[in-house]
Amino acid sequence: ILIPFLGLVLAFWFYSARENFKPEMLKGKRVIVTGASTGIGEQMAYHLARMGSHILITARTEAKLQKVVERCLELGAASARYVSGTMEDMAFAEHVVKEAETSLGGLDMLILNHVGTSYFGYFNGDVGHVRKLLEINFLSYVAMTTSALPMLKASEGSIVVVSSMAGKVGFPFTVPYSATKFALDGFFSSLRQEFSIQSVNVSITLCILGFIDTESALRAAAEVLLVPPAPREECALEILRAGALRRRELYYRYGSTRLPLLLRDWAAELLDYLVRSRYRLDGLKRN
Ligand code: NDP
Known part of the structure; x- marks a missing residue:
């Protein structure tokens, strides 16, 4: 009886000792958000603005970025x-990183969130597309991290990497995308180990997201996925919370059980079956 009781007391102590998030934690912080012209990145920019951060956003579409910047200023950035x-x-x-150095004089948080366009359907054998997507979704994350590291070491800052359950578990119909997200886990989880060995005080938060209601995700998967999407505003806030609290990983809308990961390691075929059962195949557009 005593051992489970002590376990419960320890678990309670551990959770209550964990610092709570306060918006002031990000006030005045210098933050880069990539892929912030739409979707989750845009919502992160608005939350950061309300918290009073210095924000540098990036994407390809200048007109959209201009509007997001205007709104951020209205919201109090x-x-x-x-x-x-x-x-x-x-x-x-x-x-982009150089721009933070010249215009903000340093960097406290690097949020890597952008994602290149891919298809939703059976793997079509286009190796060139896989290479291009690896460059956008993975190599540019590596390049930005490498350039930002001196500034992040100086500020004892944070790197936030937006990934997906498709980067932890094999999902059908997103083969090139999943490959790029698995690559992020390999790179950043290994880098975190080296930071720990070298006492580099830069946190790395890997965000494992489920289906979120952004326009691009709804367009690609709403007809096929049998799960309701989660709201992008809440998702964006949870990512910022996890980054500010220097959490190792965030599982958004997977609860505390992280059941898919337990099954992945102990009952992989059952998980594969459950994953496949979440798709409506007649909704799939043929490539
Ligand atoms: P969106 O498609 O809404 O936004 C993608 C952003 O990336 C846009 O700002 C886009 O702007 C930018 N982008 C696209 N291509 C490039 C490029 N070549 N160079 C620079 N920027 C580019 O994505 P979401 O908000 O849905 O997703 C955000 C993150 O969350 C991604 O990392 C995604 O993998 C992850 N995620 C999302 C899920 C979801 O269901 N929504 C589920 C799991 C993970 P522009 O076109 O102007 O360049």
């Missing part, structure tokens, strides 16, 4: 600016 360009180009990825 300490400052807001954008750089437009494509993350297919590693020099551009590095340029």
Whole structure:
């Protein structure tokens, strides 16, 4: 009886000792958000603005970025600016970080969130597309992290990497996308280990998201996925919370059980079956 009781007391102590999130934690912080012209990235920019951060956003579409910056200033951002360009180009990825150095004088949080367009359907054998997507969704994340590291070490800052359950478990119909998200887990989980060995005080938060109600995700998967999407505003706030609290990973809308991961390691075929049963195949557009 005593051992389970002590376990419960310890678990309660551990959870109550964990710091709670306060919006002031991000007040005055210098933050880059990539992929912030739409979707979850746009919502993160608005939350950061309400919290009084200095925001630098990026994506390709200048007109949308301009509007997001205007809205951020209305909402109370300490400052807001954008750089437009494509993350297919590693020099551009590095340029965004340089811009933080020149215009903000440093960086506290790097939020890597952008994602290149892919298809939703059976793998079509296009190796060129896989390479391009790896450049946008993975290599540019590596390039930005590398360039930002001196500033993040100086500020003892944070890296937030937006990934997906498709980067932890094999999902059908998103083969190239899943490959890029698995790559992020490998790179950033290994890097976190090295930071720990070298006492580098830069946190890495990997965000494992489920289906979120952004326009692009609804367009791609609403007809096929048999699960309701979660709201992007709440998702964006949970990502910022996890980053500010320097959490190792965030599982958004998977609850505390993280059941898919338990099954992945102990009952992989059952998980594969459950994953497949969440799709309505007649809704799938043929490539
Ligand atoms: P959106 O499609 O809404 O936004 C993607 C962003 O990336 C846009 O700002 C887009 O702007 C930008 N982008 C696209 N291509 C490029 C490029 N070549 N270079 C630079 N920027 C680019 O995505 P979501 O908000 O839905 O997703 C955000 C993150 O959350 C992604 O990492 C995604 O994988 C992850 N996620 C989302 C889920 C969902 O259901 N929504 C589920 C699981 C994970 P522009 O076109 O102007 O360049």
